[in-house]
Amino acid sequence: xxxxxxxxxxxxxxxxPAIAQDAESGEVLMMAWMNADAVxxxxxxxxxxxxxxxxxxxxxxxxxxxxxxxxVEMRIDCDRDALLLLVRQTGPACHTARRSxxxxxxxxxxxxxxxxxxx
Amino acid sequence: xxxxxxxxxxxxxxxxPAIAQDAESGEVLMMAWMNADAVxxxxxxxxxxxxxxxxxxxxxxxxxxxxxxxxVEMRIDCDRDALLLLVRQTGPACHTARRSxxxxxxxxxxxxxxxxxxx
Numbered sequence: 001x002x003x004x005x006x007x008x009x010x011x012x013x014x015x016x017p018a019i020a021q022d023a024e025s026g027e028v029l030m031m032a033w034m035n036a037d038a039v040x041x042x043x044x045x046x047x048x049x050x051x052x053x054x055x056x057x058x059x060x061x062x063x064x065x066x067x068x069x070x071x072v073e074m075r076i077d078c079d080r081d082a083l084l085l086l087v088r089q090t091g092p093a094c095h096t097a098r099r100s101x102x103x104x105x106x107x108x109x110x111x112x113x114x115x116x117x118x119x
Numbered sequence: 120x121x122x123x124x125x126x127x128x129x130x131x132x133x134x135x136p137a138i139a140q141d142a143e144s145g146e147v148l149m150m151a152w153m154n155a156d157a158v159x160x161x162x163x164x165x166x167x168x169x170x171x172x173x174x175x176x177x178x179x180x181x182x183x184x185x186x187x188x189x190x191v192e193m194r195i196d197c198d199r200d201a202l203l204l205l206v207r208q209t210g211p212a213c214h215t216a217r218r219s220x221x222x223x224x225x226x227x228x229x230x231x232x233x234x235x236x237x238x
Contacts, residue, residue: 002228017136019147026145028138031201043225076230077220078213082150084221094197101196102203106162109121111195 005039009081015051016083020061020093023072023086029093030101032059034083039074046071048085067091092118124158128200134170135202139180139212142191142205148212149220151178153202158193165190167204186210211237 010016015033022029032050034042038058041049048069052059062068069087076083094101096117103115129135134152141148151169153161157177160168167188171178181187188206195202213220215236222234 003225003230017150019138019150021147028140028147028203031136031138031196043228074225075221075233076223076225077150078215078217078222079220082220084147096197098197101198101201102194103197104195106122106193106195109162111122114194 003043005036005043007080008036008039008076008083009079010036011081013053015053016081018048018050018083018085020048020069020085020087020089022089024088027100028102029069029087029089029099032061039083042071042085043074048087062090065091065095067093069093122162124155124162126199127155127158127195127202128198129155130200132172134172135200137167137169137202137204139167139188139204139206139208141208143207146219147221148188148206148208148218151180158202161190161204162193167206181209184210184214186212188212 014035018034019031020029035051038049038051048061050059068090072086092099098115098117105112105114127135133154137153138150139148154170157168157170167180167190169178187209191205211218217234217236224231224233
């Protein structure tokens with residue numbers, strides 16, 4: 001691969017935010033973080049791999065749950081400090097079993113749950 | 120407003136990432152940052168207001184360019200540490216005059232510009 005993940009702009013922790021979007025529906029599924037190695041692994045394997053800030057380890061999305069994200073295309077923003085991942089999502093993206101992590105909407109000043117867990 | 124922006128989880132700088140998505144097309148337009156005051160201002164005014172990390176000041180999107188973002192709905196993720204903004208975007212969202220900041224795709228290991236500046 002000729003693209004060098006080191007050319008992206010990482011924060012002080014060496015991380016870059018990555019937005020996962022369903023490649024077909026356009027739904028925004030989640031936001032997590034990658035370091036340069038996670039970017040490289042994701043591109044090499046086609047399987048979206050984040051960096052877990054809490055566990056301080058690679059997090060191959062869906063490795064234990066089976067709810068994997070297959071990379072369709074990675075995009076870079078104008079400042080090179082954010083990534084957009086177009087993915088094919090197997091099962092729900094959220095650990096709460098909802099399709100997307102963004103299942104809470106603010107409506108009329110109150111939090112409303114707009115998505116139920118999948119069975 | 121009964122929702123309290125202080126209930127969100129901010130990073131060490133007091134910031135939370137905010138993803139702007141076109142409410143109609145579903146296109147992801149940009150990612151920027153908000154602090155609690157920017158969240159409150161956005162909800163109060165309906166005009167998306169970020170916090171500029173470089174200028175260390177409120178950044179009412181489009182205030183100088185006219186390329187404003189009108190808030191349709193704010194959503195919160197499961198960890199309460201990321202926001203999704205459904206917006207009506209006037210003009211291009213990117214300062215490069217492109218519709219979206221994510222105009223660079225990685226294809227066959229190379230960076231490809233997939234979006235031209237709007238005239």
